[in-house]
Amino acid sequence: MTDSKKLADLIEDLLPQTQCTKCGYDACRPYAEAIAQDTANYNQCPPGGAQGVERLARLLNRPVIPLNPENGVERPRPVAVIDETLCIGCTLCIQACPVDAIVGAPKQMHTVVKELCTGCDLCVAPCPVDCIAMVAVTGAATGWDAWSQQQADAARLRHDQHLARLARESEAAEARAAARRASTSAASPAASNPDASASATTPDNTAEEKKRAMIQAALERARQKKEAMAAKGLGPQNTASISAEVQAQIDAAEARRQRLGLNDGTLGTPADTPADPEDPVSDPTKR
Template identity: 70%
Template sequence: MTVTESRTFADLIEDLLPQTQCTKCGYPDCRAYAEAIARDEASYNQCPPGGAEGVARLAKLLGKPVIPLNLDHGVERARPVAFIDENLCIGCTLCMQACPVDAIVGAPKQMHTMVAELCTGCDLCVPPCPVDCIEMIPVTGDKTGWDAWSQPQADAARMRHDRRRARLAAEREAAEARAAAKRAAAVSASSPVPAAPAAGPAPTEATVETAAAPVADAEARKRAIIQAALERARAKKAENAAQGLGPRNTTHISAETQAQIDEAEARRRRLGMTDDSSESVPTQDVDQPKKS
């Protein structure tokens, strides 16, 4: 039996977009822009990365005249790639959270780097960087728009964007499930337990100690496991520092920058994406506002 894929008008429009996911069109991603065009709620000349050729492609599909690119959304330009200055990077992960195609490699308190082959030049990692360590560098010379991009690159970027969106949704669902389980456990623990009817002689001191022994052993094992995990985390951090893999600009952080980092870490904790072994930037290194 042959299965025929049903494609909507928005699907056909999305196929003609460069999939940079830059939001310059005024929509959160290329798919949202395609759906807006299909509903006749957005014009087909709002995509700077697609440039003039992108407008012409959409005009042909829509059966409409070719019109100039709307410069309110940006200009057609050579494709840039983000470059992260590792001497300034503080490992805050704000750029990683902003990248729509997972083109940045790094971890909290660790050096970040851009995978140039995966970067779409969307610029979204630049504004959230608290230390201005990201620069967009043109890499296609005089080639702009679709001349600076290709359909295979667009298809790969769309796949990475879709995978990232699915991963984030799964992480949110998992975090919500964990939070619900904790709430249920708290309610259960706070509920009064009916007293069991007295039967037999009162327990002796030796009996109580024998019953408490397994609980004490379980707590001791738990503390040992936590301590071992902390030691491994400290050893790994020391190893990374010895290899020069840690962030190099972690002293004299401004109060505003520290606030951004703290907010990002709090968000990761709410999502269950960090552990108690992570250490924040020392507060004593934070620059305090100067008194007049």
């Protein structure tokens, strides 16, 4: 382990792990590494506030300096709140959340799990109908007075799980694409060779057919659940008069879901929730 990595580990432990990107980096870990390599200053984390700067200064044996206003201001900790009367179920906020604190499904109501929200604001900008508000929940307390080390540790774990889930989904999508290409290549000689066609039922093919049947069954369960929720009036209430621009954003999100094989079902499933091995929606490796 290099000295730079050791220092990055120590710095990361002092960051609030909101993963808000206000520091100018994609997450808390890259910011910690940049500080350790002396390519970023230690006053760029608004969620940590003045106390956060002081903690880092003490570790680095440097003077305490003001929070850089270009990165934001210290404030009471907020949580995201979704206005259900405006939500159109586009899933863009779910995809933006770095800690999987939003649950929902396409064209279904989304909900923020308050206890998991880090107040990062990242779900606000992608919302095409401005139905997400950031509501302060800590009174006048700001920075580390509004956040605890236990909350920071939990948020870091959830972010790590979030990244791992995305990696699994990407790998699964690549594997499915490779399987489709292989299937297409194998189909050509089989069509011209009766003997090859007769022997096409291999264990791999059988497993693929079983997997396809399981996925179809899961999608049917999701469809039935969706219809049941709609019958109870639990779906989005703001689906009329959607602008062409908003619809384009939704279509783009749906296209990404199609590429990943996410045709239906619930998004934002907490990464530490046990997966249903028969459901490609709850098992990220089958999504």
